[in-house]
Amino acid sequence: MGDEVKMVPALCTQCGGKLTVDPIQETAECPFCGASFAVEKAISNYNVQNATFEHVDNVNIDMSGTVHTVLDFVGKQMSESREMRKELRKQQKEDEKEYFNRFVKIGIPFFIIFFIFAGIMVVVLNRIDGGEASTSDTEEASTVNYDVERGRFYIDIPNPAGYIWEFDEFHSSGVNLDSTKEKNGLHYEVSADQSFGMGYAVLHWQDEDDPEREGYMIYELDIEDNEISYVITTTEVSDMSEFHF
Numbered sequence: 001m002g003d004e005v006k007m008v009p010a011l012c013t014q015c016g017g018k019l020t021v022d023p024i025q026e027t028a029e030c031p032f033c034g035a036s037f038a039v040e041k042a043i044s045n046y047n048v049q050n051a052t053f054e055h056v057d058n059v060n061i062d063m064s065g066t067v068h069t070v071l072d073f074v075g076k077q078m079s080e081s082r083e084m085r086k087e088l089r090k091q092q093k094e095d096e097k098e099y100f101n102r103f104v105k106i107g108i109p110f111f112i113i114f115f116i117f118a119g120i121m122v123v124v125l126n127r128i129d130g131g132e133a134s135t136s137d138t139e140e141a142s143t144v145n146y147d148v149e150r151g152r153f154y155i156d157i158p159n160p161a162g163y164i165w166e167f168d169e170f171h172s173s174g175v176n177l178d179s180t181k182e183k184n185g186l187h188y189e190v191s192a193d194q195s196f197g198m199g200y201a202v203l204h205w206q207d208e209d210d211p212e213r214e215g216y217m218i219y220e221l222d223i224e225d226n227e228i229s230y231v232i233t234t235t236e237v238s239d240m241s242e243f244h245f
């Protein structure tokens, strides 16, 4: 057993020469440079270098590992940018939602206010239009509108200017006469003074500038259950003697 010395490869710690040593020995002498070196160290030197060259495959694996790492890194970056895009889309959606909410909160009330305002303007402008129209309609001051509604007879004179208007108490009969003067015209309301039969509402008009010009509008009204039900006839005369009740 003592003869069977198992020599192992080593590298001289001084000159790097390749040699073999007896691992049992503590020190040896380099045949190339003659230096005395520690056997253990020389063996270790050899093993390190050997590993470097002999395990190139491992290095490759390491390299591919590095490649993997790089790919992992890229993949991570990609997934990160995917996450970022996802986050961005989420943010966009939230932004859109917020814009919508803002629209609902501000836009809709704005539109409601706008339409209300527009509606008011339409009404106001129509009023103004009506006022202007009536000014040019002065010639037709005798325009009288009438209607029966809910048991009452109504007379509307939109533009009474230039004429004196009044119900003729003497000639009217079977009805109650009531009038209201408003900014935009005269309004007369006539109700029944009896339960059944006929009633007469006589409206007298007279030209303010020419009192000779005058006339009577006679409305013959049907009365049922203390209510005026309809207008039987309308007659216009210049003198009441022309009308036969």
Ligand SMILES: [Zn+2]
Binding pocket: 012, 013, 014, 015, 016, 017, 030, 031, 032, 033, 034, 035
């Ligand atoms: Zn040496």
